[in-house]
Amino acid sequence: MAAEALPRAAASARRPSVAAASASRLLLGHRPFLAPSASRFAAGRAAVAGPAASLRPRPRRPRLSVVAMAGNDRQVPLEDYRNIGIMAHIDAGKTTTTERILYYTGRNYKIGEVHEGTATMDWMEQEQERGITITSAATTAVWDKHRINIIDTPGHVDFTLEVERALRVLDGAICLFDSVAGVEPQSETVWRQADKYGVPRICFVNKMDRLGANFFRTRDMIVANLGAKPLVIQLPIGSEDNFQGVVDLIRMKAIVWTGEELGAQFSYQDIPADLEELAQDYRLQMIETIVELDDEAMEGYLEGKEPDEATVKRLIRKGTIGASFVPILCGSAFKNKGVQPLLDAVVDYLPSPLDLPPMKGTDPDDPELILERRPSDDEPFSGLAFKIMTDPYVGSLTFVRIYSGKLIAGSYVLNSNKDKKERIGRLLEMHANSKEDITVAVTGDIVALAGLKDTITGETLCDPDNLVVLERMEFPDPVIKVAIEPKTKADADKMANGLIKLAQEDPSFHFSRDEETNQTVIEGMGELHLDIIVDRLKREFKVEANVGAPQVNYRESISKIAEIQYVHKKQSGGSGQFADIIVRFEPMEAGSGYEFKSEIKGGAVPKEYVPGVMKGIEESLPNGVLAGYPVVDLRAVLVDGSYHDVDSSVLAFQIAARGAFREGLRKAGPRLLEPIMKVEVITPEEHLGDVIGDLNSRRGQVNSFGDKPGGLKWLMLSCHLPRCSSMSAL
Incomplete structure (x- = not known):
């Protein structure tokens, strides 16, 4: 079959030349280069825009610095930015895929391997020794004149925070799946995290070369386990040892890798005869799904006119950004097959900062006032610190996503959460743990700042004259x-x-x-x-x-309602201390937390003393009466009390509240709460009895079991297991 000319020959037909790699580095370093033409996706942009709240000038605050800079410091148009993360269950191939991306884009001159401890993104000694990703790592590459900022995330559940904070600042994501295991437990976790932040994503079914690989089973599991609507835009050509390439359902061509030059050499060919009918069926499903997003395309399709390639890509992009469906591709990163089309999909279907709604925040002086920051270099600077890293040579590095405006090395910004100014000592572009100094960063960039003293993860940096506080990040509580x-x-x-x-x-x-x-x-x-x-x-x-x-980490709670009167009285010469309170403690539903109410009537306890009662109880919550664990799911109601005109004070009522807490909880049936894990175990049918016996011995409660989706002769059990019983076991 005759090979066709590749559509992106300069980027993907062969291993990048030294000159091409140098050009990529010029793009990455914000050095001058010939600006690319306007984005070919402008017509398909699905940006959500609206009038922004006015940003009021702050003449009362001292001017710290001018963050924005005159002139055009942007080297890549904002519509050509892609800020993406790579997420998956552990050992699905995230870092391996990232290493291929860096090689094919010319960022690296050789491919690093996880199993050899040479992966660029796994730079920590512990990562290289254990063969796992522990901390998220950032890098930047250029593909088809698009700047792609990439964050490679861990897959182990213990490091789920790294995924959480990466997704908070990213515009899109690649979700990898092992084609043998399909959707695994951590796959579900990261998927829900992406749902939480509304991150558009594409799926890549990896490891198609492995024994037991099944693209269609994985697709079915994405539907069954994740509740997603995958849009198949590629089909595998073979599987396991016979995996050769993919069928591109948009161009209706086969993409075949020859195995030469580490996967940099591939060609477009005619679709194999045994896949033609299947490819036609899946293309029909794809077309019927995407035309529903556009009235004109639907009308033409009903008249027998099939949309052209540009329209198909535009509609897939629209549906991806709007979460109507999730494009699904396949390949084998380790065997160097399928990564270049994956990069094309990132460029074609994942959003730029312009395709997403403006970033919302609040006025630090008026939290009820909602402000917006549009993704534009002309807007006031705003950015979110999402990661802190200690470098032995530079010191503390603060990773920041810039949502609007520009940032200049040596300038001052304001930490609006703490109302403290920060000086940008150095502005760095990161490539794993390698650093490159730059002078200016613009909207859409992800950079590291050296020299910040007061800023921590989740805090906002902004223009001192145009304040905004962006939504903070949520962090999980420790469990061990x-x-x-x-x-x-x-x-x-x-x-x-x-x-x-x-x-x-x-x-x-x-x-x-x-x-x-x-x-x-x-x-x-x-x-x-x-x-x-x-x-x-x-x-x-x-x-x-x-x-x-x-x-x-256990928790404590109560099992019944109890009312307690506590009198705090102390005389030591002169004015003493007096506080008399009656507090009712009530159990609440699991997960409710803590609540305080006051039912005082007639001034039995003056209003100025009520905060003292509330503070005294809140200070007691971290130490329960059974074993000193935090108390949860509790409502405290201040019912009645009395005071002394001279001896009563806020402190006296605070001390009384602590005493009421201790005595009241003892009467309220205190109980110890044990952390329970929801566990899914996949096992061959012949081992089912042994697995259930082991779970029962650990006080596990099996809720259900059934066949694993996809038709394998395996069973999947769902159970609840006490956390302490699973130590060193799972």
Whole structure:
């Protein structure tokens, strides 16, 4: 079959030349180059726009700096930006795919491999040794004149925070699936995280070369497990050892890789005869799905006129951005097949910053006033700090997504969450752990800032004269803790410094001092998470420490209503302390948290003393009466009380509230709450009895089981398992 000329020959027909790679680096470094033409996707843009709230000038605040800069500092049009993340279950091939992307775009001169410990994006020693991604890493590449900012995320559940904060600042995502395992538990987690932030995504069914690979089973699992509507735009040509390439349902051509030049060489050919009918069926499904998004296209289709290639791509892009469906592609990143069409799909179907609604925030002086920041270099600067990293040579690096305006090295910005100015010491573009100084960053960029002293993850940086507070990020609570002790006195100071820096980097990691045992306690998302923390203390901060056995973070609550009267009276000469309160404690539904109400009538307790009662109870919540665990799902109602004209004070009522809390909870049937995990176990049918027996021995409660989607001879069990029973087991 005769090969056709490739549509993007300069980018994908062969391994990039040195000159091409140099041109890519010029694009990445914001150095002058010939500006590309206007985006060919302008007509298909699905941008959501609306009138922005006026940004009021702040003459009362001292002018810190002019953040915006005259002139045109943009080298790549904003419509040609793609800010994407790569997310999946552990070992689905995220980093392997990213390494191919960096190679085919000319960013790297060779392909790094995870199993060899040479992957560019897995730069930490622990990542190279364990063969897993631990921390999200950022890089930038250029494909078809489009600037693609990429964040490679971990797949292990212990590092789910890395996925959460990456998705918070990204415009699109690639969700990878192992074609053998299909949709796995962490696949569901990251999918829900993407849903939470409304991130448009495309699917890539990876590892089509592996034994047991099944593209269609994976597609069915995406429907059944994720509730998504996949739009098949490629079909695999063969599978397992016979996987050769893909059928492009848009051009109705086969893309076949020859296996030469590490996958950089491929050709367009006629569709194999045994796939022609199947390809026609899936193309028909694709066309019928996308024309529903456009009245003109639908009218033409009903008249027998099939949309042309440009219209098909425009409608797929519209549906992807609008979450009408999710395009699904396939390939084998490890075998260097399917990555270039995946890059084309990123450019063709995922949104630029202009395709999404303006970023919303609030006025720091009036939280009820909603402000908007449009993605434009002419808007006032605004950005969100989403990650902190400690560099041994530069110090603290703050990763920032720029939503509007420009940022210049050496300028001042304002942390609007804390009302503190920050100076941008250095402005850096990151390539994993490599750094390149740049002088200016523009809307859509993801950069690292050196020199910030007060900014932490989730805080907003903005123009000092146009304030805005962007929506903060939510961080999961730790689920496991261990005690840690320095081996020597010299290690103690180093350990304290190391824990502080690690907690700044990772908001899901906490540490505290247990006053009763005089031990330092570290808390995290799992055993692996804490294992990495301890290992980093040893390697990066030279701390030798003893670590205790893992302990589960229990919670306490109450089981019945109890009312308690507590009188705090103290005389020590002169004015004393007096507070008399009656508080009713009520249990609430699981997950309700804490609530305080006041039913005081007639001034039995003056209004100015009620906040003291509320504060006293809130201060007591972290330490329950059974075992000192945090108290949850509780309502405290201030019913009645009395006061003394001279001796009563806010402090006296605060102390009384603490006493009422202790005595009231003892009467209210305190109970210990154990963390429960929802677990899915996939097992061959012949091992079902052994698996259920093991779960029962761990106090697991099996809720259901049935055949795994896709027709394999495997069973999938769904059960609830106490967290402490699963330590070192799952």
